[in-house]
């Protein structure tokens with residue numbers, strides 16, 4: 001591992017390089033001002049290099065931080081800060097604080113926010129004082145708060161609403177990993193994981209959400225907002241496969257939620273027809289809400305992907321689905337396609353791929369490992385490597401032949417392609 005002075009020199013070089021790439025791409029330099037862009041927009045001619053440099057910089061800054069803190073302080077911070085980080089953010093989000101603080105480089109007395117949001121003013125002051133040390137909100141003068149880039153992002157976009165789901169199911173399930181492993185063993189079932197202990201239910205998370213439509217709505221909002229993030233943008237679904245090969249064929253978007261990914265692909269490949277299948281009561285509503293321009297191209301179908309597929313298509317597309325399921329279930333989901341398959345049918349799976357499939361820095365691997373443990377904690381599921389996905393598909397339907405995979409620039413997920421022979 002590099003020493004602190006070596007890291008500092010490297011960090012300085014990487015910073016210069018990143019700044020020059022961003023300037024030559026016409027991008028704003030990073031800023032924590034409330035009007036700063038909420039995300040890095042990594043598109044344009046240097047997108048790949050900007051991403052690579054940024055991730056390498058994050059890795060080195062993290063290593064330098066660890067060295068500067070020392071092992072004991074660092075480990076203690078992991079354990080002591082994490083519950084209060086999530087606990088304070090959960091309170092801020094659930095009380096709707098970001099939306100009550102005016103935008104426009106202005107400020108507001110904390111007491112006034114407390115009245116508006118119906119929270120004890122002293123407790124709110126203490127919560128905000130902690131959040132401020134995480135870069136969320138700033139004290140503009142004694143007793144007043146204003147936004148930073150982070151709190152403004154929560155106030156301005158759908159992020160705050162989408163986070164309402166994240167501060168509940170993933171946060172509460174994550175804390176129960178130990179208890180679930182003790183009680184259930186491997187946590188490889190959606191009925192035997194942290195979620196079941198946190199919510200005291202034998203239902204899977206999806207079944208539970210189906211019975212609690214307000215949580216299902218928050219989950220779908222979260223999916224939409226996640227997809228709005230540059231690294232998870234549905235644009236990568238359009239870029240990572242040459243959909244023109246399918247001509248005017250039919251794509252079934254399995255577990256396609258509100259159809260946002262189908263809509264994005266359709267914008268780039270208007271000849272394609274999409275059938276969005278999902279098992280949620282919201283499907284009828286999505287059909288009604290479909291923008292006019294997609295009326296001829298996209299239809300919705302209620303379908304449980306654990307039942308035999310009846311709809312014939314040229315492509316079965318799974319984005320962000322199989323990682324929600326343990327191996328035994330993932331195999332079953334693919335096997336259920338079999339009645340509808342014919343020679344030439346394609347299977348496209350878009351997911352995070354583990355380090356075995358491609359080179360990864362620590363920041364990228366950390367994102368992947370985070371997802372993996374989230375899946376363990378609330379769905380009894382897992383992230384996988386390329387080889388693990390190949391094994392699942394072969395077990396489910398050996399006639400599927402692997403064609404290849406692509407990771408579009410700027411995308412966290414890769415698209416893997418199989419063809420039925």
Ligand SMILES: C[S@@+](CC[C@H](N)C(=O)[O-])C[C@H]1O[C@@H](n2cnc3c(N)ncnc32)[C@H](O)[C@@H]1O
Pocket residue numbers: 206223227254255256257258261277278279280303304305306318319320321324
């Ligand atoms: C993680 S979301 C992914 C949504 C979408 N594919 C995307 O990329 O944004 C998982 C989706 O699977 C759906 N789902 C869960 N269980 C299902 C089942 N048994 N049959 C069909 N869809 C299901 C959920 O309703 C949800 O929309």
